[in-house]
Amino acid sequence: MFQTVAPESRARRRRVAPPAAADAAGGVVVRPVRRADLEQVIAIDSTVTGLEKRAYWASVYRRYGVAGRGEQKFLVALEGERVVGFVIGEVRDWEFGSPPCGWVFAISVDPQARLAGTGTRLLEAICASFRRAGVKKLRTLLARDNTLILSFFRSQGLMAGPLMTLERDLAS
Secondary structure (H helix, E strand, O other), X not given: OEEEEEOOEEEEEEEOOOOOEEOOOOOEEEEXXXXXXXXXXXXXXXXXXXXXXXXXXXXXXXXXXXXXXXXXXXXXXXXXOEEEEEEEEEEEOOHHHOOOEEEEEEEEEOHHHOOOOHHHHHHHHXXXXXXXXXXXXXXXXXXXXXXXXXXXXXXXXXXXXXXXXXXXXXOO
16 A cells, blocks of 8 residues: 655655454454464364364465565454454456456354354455455356355355356366
8 A cells, every 4th residue: 555655745655564454343353464374374274174284284384474565465354363264365467368357265254253254354455455456347256156255255246256267177
């Protein structure tokens, strides 16, 4: 996010980190991930998916948490000191003929913290960062049998888009 230093001189700007915002109702704070959050992110993902993917999450953190400072975002939702959810995405441009758009490729909330608006807060936070980057469209990809996340995204106004996935088995 850019903040104007002097109203009369729009050319002089400085980079300002977006503040962590607390939800008035539940006290949820959304902020960029920190290394100390990674164990809790892994635990949430493991609870939700049934798989512990420690090496995968270390790689995601290096790409989106440490290096991801521009168009890449890895945000966490906290209740006090406890990570209760996360969202990861980035601005991608011109793949598949698409103008720049924001892609969310992971969003998850601890099952014990669901139904409190945490997923909505996370999605709103990443969408705000995409808007600041000049993006006007949000996209994601999900398994058609994942009815929980499909219902969540539909409740957030997402619907089928113009792209279609195609696949083929590579086993001989």
